[in-house]
Amino acid sequence: MNEAALKLARRYAIETNQHEKHKIIAFHKAFHGRTLFSVTAGGTEAYKTNFGPLPAQLAHTTHNNLEALSQIMGKDSCAVILEPIMGEGGIHQMDLEFAQGVRALCDQHQALLIFDEVQTGMGRTGDLFCYQGLGVTPDILTTAKALGNGFPIGAMLTTEKIAQVFQPGVHGTTFGGNPLAAAVAKKVLELVSAPETLAGVRARGEQFVQGLNDLNQKFDLFCEVRGRGLLIGAQLKGPHQQKAKDILLQASQKGLLILQAGPDVLRFAPSLFITETEVEQALNLLQQTFTSYLHEHR
Numbered sequence: 001m002n003e004a005a006l007k008l009a010r011r012y013a014i015e016t017n018q019h020e021k022h023k024i025i026a027f028h029k030a031f032h033g034r035t036l037f038s039v040t041a042g043g044t045e046a047y048k049t050n051f052g053p054l055p056a057q058l059a060h061t062t063h064n065n066l067e068a069l070s071q072i073m074g075k076d077s078c079a080v081i082l083e084p085i086m087g088e089g090g091i092h093q094m095d096l097e098f099a100q101g102v103r104a105l106c107d108q109h110q111a112l113l114i115f116d117e118v119q120t121g122m123g124r125t126g127d128l129f130c131y132q133g134l135g136v137t138p139d140i141l142t143t144a145k146a147l148g149n150g151f152p153i154g155a156m157l158t159t160e161k162i163a164q165v166f167q168p169g170v171h172g173t174t175f176g177g178n179p180l181a182a183a184v185a186k187k188v189l190e191l192v193s194a195p196e197t198l199a200g201v202r203a204r205g206e207q208f209v210q211g212l213n214d215l216n217q218k219f220d221l222f223c224e225v226r227g228r229g230l231l232i233g234a235q236l237k238g239p240h241q242q243k244a245k246d247i248l249l250q251a252s253q254k255g256l257l258i259l260q261a262g263p264d265v266l267r268f269a270p271s272l273f274i275t276e277t278e279v280e281q282a283l284n285l286l287q288q289t290f291t292s293y294l295h296e297h298r
């Protein structure tokens, strides 16, 4: 879907006679997938190594830095692509001021704003899509992962006007428009967009963050616990930096599956339907995990 979004942005520029608009701006540490175009938009060199020559005219700048972004935007800007909360890059939220500033810069330079909501979308942050909580509307939005609740489907959303440049045959894929996948996604959308689901995500997120902060009082592992809804990151500090993998392996031995977002951040992304009791159980298992981790690393 990010491949489609980037192709759409380039085609829109050309079909609307803005031939100078070819530059796509993305962010260091971003992750947008593994096709050649989307991996080039990503901000981690390792994923791009030995696949060159890569698509041209993609530039990277620093996340949450409006000044840096404004300096590389100009008449040649075609689109800006970003994750409303950087997932793989460490669960970094955009400041509200940055989000609004990016939108304003895109409007000023007539560049399209693409939000990659593959991780943040479908209820994960307590809104159906994260942009709704930011008050900033992108021109193109991509979603996948939770869209099919495990069944493979991705989608790219855009406005009627921009969609005109993708007439039938212009872009497609063998399994695109699969009726079974679409039926699954329709049901998932119905369940996830229910107000009680989204309220549950917000409540369980607060419970989880509170619990992590309480554990941190005791174990002193993190310099920050951050995130939105049920996309939560805990940044390891001091001697615990680079230890995310050790901790998640210990957690899995206790029966708790967690993720990492880089070597220094523990990432928690539980089911949107997790109950209050299950969050308590998870926090108990984390307490056991931290106890044994500190025992080994004393």
Ligand SMILES: Cc1ncc(COP(=O)(O)O)c(C=O)c1O
Pocket: 002, 031, 032, 033, 034, 035, 083, 087, 088, 116, 117, 118, 119
């Ligand atoms: C923010 C984001 N965008 C896109 C993707 C899709 O990646 P892929 O093309 O590997 O399915 C992912 C997968 O983790 C992601 O986290």
